Amino acid sequence: xxxxxxxxxxxxxxxxxxxxxxxxxxxxxxxxxxxxxxxxxxxxxxxxxxxxxxxxxxxxxxxxxxxxxxxxxxxxxxxxxxxxxxxxxxxxxxxxxxxxxxxxxxxxxxxxxxxxxxxxxxxxxxxxxxxxxxxxxxxxxxxxxxxxxxxxxxxxxxxxxxxxxxxxxxxxxxxxxxxxxxxxxxxxxxxxxxxxxxxxxxxxxxxxxxxxxxxxxxxxxxxxxxxxxxxxxxxxxxxxxxxxxxxxxxxxxxxxxxxxxxxxxxxxxxxxxxxxxxxxxxxxxxxxxxxxxxxxxxxxxxxxxxxxxxxxxxxxxxxxxxxxxxxxxxxxxxxxxxxxxxxxxxxxxxxxxxxxxxx
Amino acid sequence: xxxxxxxxxxxxxxxxxxxxxxxxxxxxxxxxxxxxxxxxxxxxxxxxxxxxxxxxxxxxxxxxxxxxxxxxxxxxxxxxxxxxxxxxxxxxxxxxxxxxxxxxxxxxxxxxxxxxxxxxxxxxxxxxxxxxxxxxxxxxxxxxxxxxxxxxxxxxxxxxxxxxxxxxxxxxxxxxxxxxxxxxxxxxxxxxxxxxxxxxxxxxxxxxxxxxxxxxxxxxxxxxxxxxxxxxxxxxxxxxxxxxx
Numbered sequence: 001x002x003x004x005x006x007x008x009x010x011x012x013x014x015x016x017x018x019x020x021x022x023x024x025x026x027x028x029x030x031x032x033x034x035x036x037x038x039x040x041x042x043x044x045x046x047x048x049x050x051x052x053x054x055x056x057x058x059x060x061x062x063x064x065x066x067x068x069x070x071x072x073x074x075x076x077x078x079x080x081x082x083x084x085x086x087x088x089x090x091x092x093x094x095x096x097x098x099x100x101x102x103x104x105x106x107x108x109x110x111x112x113x114x115x116x117x118x119x120x121x122x123x124x125x126x127x128x129x130x131x132x133x134x135x136x137x138x139x140x141x142x143x144x145x146x147x148x149x150x151x152x153x154x155x156x157x158x159x160x161x162x163x164x165x166x167x168x169x170x171x172x173x174x175x176x177x178x179x180x181x182x183x184x185x186x187x188x189x190x191x192x193x194x195x196x197x198x199x200x201x202x203x204x205x206x207x208x209x210x211x212x213x214x215x216x217x218x219x220x221x222x223x224x225x226x227x228x229x230x231x232x233x234x235x236x237x238x239x240x241x242x243x244x245x246x247x248x249x250x251x252x253x254x255x256x257x258x259x260x261x262x263x264x265x266x267x268x269x270x271x272x273x274x275x276x277x278x279x280x281x282x283x284x285x286x287x288x289x290x291x292x293x294x295x296x297x298x299x300x301x302x303x304x305x306x307x308x309x310x311x312x313x314x315x316x317x318x319x320x321x322x323x324x325x326x327x328x329x330x331x332x333x334x335x336x337x338x339x340x341x342x343x344x345x346x347x348x349x350x351x352x353x354x355x356x357x358x359x
Numbered sequence: 360x361x362x363x364x365x366x367x368x369x370x371x372x373x374x375x376x377x378x379x380x381x382x383x384x385x386x387x388x389x390x391x392x393x394x395x396x397x398x399x400x401x402x403x404x405x406x407x408x409x410x411x412x413x414x415x416x417x418x419x420x421x422x423x424x425x426x427x428x429x430x431x432x433x434x435x436x437x438x439x440x441x442x443x444x445x446x447x448x449x450x451x452x453x454x455x456x457x458x459x460x461x462x463x464x465x466x467x468x469x470x471x472x473x474x475x476x477x478x479x480x481x482x483x484x485x486x487x488x489x490x491x492x493x494x495x496x497x498x499x500x501x502x503x504x505x506x507x508x509x510x511x512x513x514x515x516x517x518x519x520x521x522x523x524x525x526x527x528x529x530x531x532x533x534x535x536x537x538x539x540x541x542x543x544x545x546x547x548x549x550x551x552x553x554x555x556x557x558x559x560x561x562x563x564x565x566x567x568x569x570x571x572x573x574x575x576x577x578x579x580x581x582x583x584x585x586x587x588x589x590x591x592x593x594x595x596x597x598x599x600x601x602x603x604x
Contacts, residue, residue, distance in 0.1 A: 033441070065466035072430035072463070073440075075433075076435060076436060076437020076441070077437035077441040102427050207442055207445060208403055208445050211401075216416045216423050216424070217423075222414075
């Protein structure tokens with residue numbers, strides 16, 4: 001059985017960690033060797049963990065002067081073929097948007113972690129999910145996408161962080177891990193799996209042109225026809241990802257009349273709601289998107305054939321609900337219940353919403 | 360017959376997009392001569408800025424990337440920290456380095472990043488049509504200072520070498536100009552030293568190069584050169600501001 005080093009203490013198999021620490025440890029195990037970030041709550045455990053453990057792994061930790069600098073340092077590291085990551089929370093992620101657009105344009109694999117808090121503006125440091133649009137619709141300029149991954153437990157944070165690095169390398173693009181303040185702060189047992197098995201040759205990196213022709217990594221394409229061609233190439237890649245990388249979890253697929261839809265922390269509350277109502281014989285289920293982009297449209301389309309209605313539960317004023325409606329082409333009623341500002345739905349509130357729908 | 364002058368290997372055989380009389384071509388050439396002289400072309404990564412030099416990769420015959428506006432020092436940091444045995448240099452203009460990228464340059468310098476920055480100061484935004492730069496002289500007319508730069512409205516010309524040389528992370532800061540053959544040779548010596556410092560692992564080096572922009576100074580190439588030599592050097596004195604190598 002493998003043992004894992006946490007600080008100076010060697011512990012066995014499962015370790016108790018907060019989500020932010022689990023994410024940082026998983027990143028290092030996935031081969032991340034460059035981290036740059038700027039402090040912001042509620043993700044501060046990530047840079048703190050990286051500052052200690054990244055040098056131990058032979059990697060680089062930099063506390064940058066700003067989020068702008070951090071994302072551009074990641075840009076620089078990634079183009080050398082290094083697995084590179086930055087993390088922040090909502091206001092800081094807004095600052096990174098410029099860099100994310102350049103990463104997408106230069107097709108540089110990279111991991112951006114957003115442990116979302118309440119917004120808009122400075123908002124507060126409570127948990128939030130109001131950066132969904134920004135994450136999945138392309139918060140920066142231009143026609144681009146990131147793969148957006150939404151874990152819902154510390155274990156999943158660990159597993160999906162490792163997956164994220166592989167997806168970033170496989171498709172040569174930025175991947176966002178979208179968590180919220182609760183997931184970042186909450187402690188749970190984690191068992192770290194083995195790191196990447198992906199073998200990929202990065203024959204595009206800049207490391208000096210010894211023995212080969214010089215390479216250029218850039219995003220300026222002045223000729224209209226060439227830029228259009230490049231955009232269409234990106235879209236082709238995005239379509240392949242839509243085809244191959246949709247991920248979700250479905251509870252009670254076969255007989256549910258009402259299907260809850262939630263990701264991240266609200267999905268944990270919805271899971272309790274579903275299990276409790278099931279004990280009372282209510283036909284309630286849940287679909288939990290794990291990839292927010294690509295959105296698990298295929299599963300939604302299948303569910304829409306039998307489900308009577310959907311109830312989307314978010315820690316926002318209603319963002320993912322738009323993708324649910326698009327996915328099922330408004331074939332069923334889609335209801336919404338959201339709390340915002342750092343507030344969290346209770347089970348009772350959600351049950352009341354379900355009762356209202358049942359009328 | 361002996362060949363006594365030829366194109367450096369580090370320069371591509373390409374036609375120039377720069378305006379007649381522009382200093383960028385000279386600075387490119389000098390950098391490439393230095394790279395050849397030091398034999399570092401194959402272990403080099405250059406970073407082009409946003410601005411007139413944005414397509415410097417069309418002229419440079421080595422690995423090149425292109426940073427977002429002002430972010431050259433952050434990108435350079437990411438590259439150099441990931442590949443410490445490679446040579447990394449950033450090429451920045453006055454808007455890129457002196458306005459939108461001041462945070463990045465100051466902090467890369469203050470961390471003492473072992474990189475080389477070539478800073479081309481021509482006192483004006485060329486690519487976007489001749490707007491005021493942070494280094495525009497007082498009374499200088501630009502597209503956005505039609506009556507001349509006024510301190511009360513636009514502030515003072517920014518002294519980059521003076522500013523950076525007080526930071527302990529900076530080992531070498533020199534201002535040179537390319538307005539005459541003699542000065543071009545001096546500029547080459549300074550740029551060579553800035554690269555040698557990096558090769559020796561000494562820390563952050565910057566060479567500020569005063570350069571003519573005839574198009575947006577509204578001068579003939581000849582008069583633009585005269586302006587650099589006679590006017591710019593008054594506001595921006597040529598000197599070694601710091602050398603602790």
